[in-house]
Amino acid sequence: MQDTAKRIGARFLTLRRRLKYTQEQVAEKSGINSTYYGRVERGEANISLELLVSIANTLGVSLSELLDIEPEKDRAQLFAEFVTLLENTSDDELKLAYKVVRDVLR
Structure with missing residues (x-):
């Protein structure tokens, strides 16, 4: 609660x-x-x-x-959701997403 x-x-x-x-x-x-x-x-x-x-x-x-709140997600759920998002992108969007994630995680 x-x-x-x-x-x-x-x-x-x-x-x-x-x-x-x-x-x-x-x-x-x-x-x-x-x-x-x-x-x-x-x-x-x-x-x-x-x-x-x-x-x-x-x-x-x-x-x-x-009340538009999302329940906390564990690592596996986040990873699965992220992969699903990436699977539904164009090649250009995938390349851009890769660069953004790479730069954020450096």
């Missing part, structure tokens, strides 16, 4: 930063205490459905967009 709270909090952070809002601004516009909002964003506190809707409205996204 705490893993889910941390992923939801990280999603809040991403959306809040995209709007260049402070935690205090989101909390005020959502009608909650800024300390509590900070705890939620860090994954340290659970949040009610009512507050999820309020924060979604504040951030200008639907509830489904707000």
Whole structure:
């Protein structure tokens, strides 16, 4: 459960930063205490459905967009997904992907 709270909090952070809002601004516009909002964003506190809707409205996204989080994947899952992505590329895209990955991992 705490893993889910941390992923939801990280999603809040991403959306809040995209709007260049402070935690205090989101909390005020959502009608909650800024300390509590900070705890939620860090994954340290659970949040009610009512507050999820309020924060979604504040951030200008639907509830489904707000909760658009992916479960953590292990190394094997990531590798399999990466291979699948590469299998469905053109030769030029594959060469570009290779160069990008090579440069990132150097």
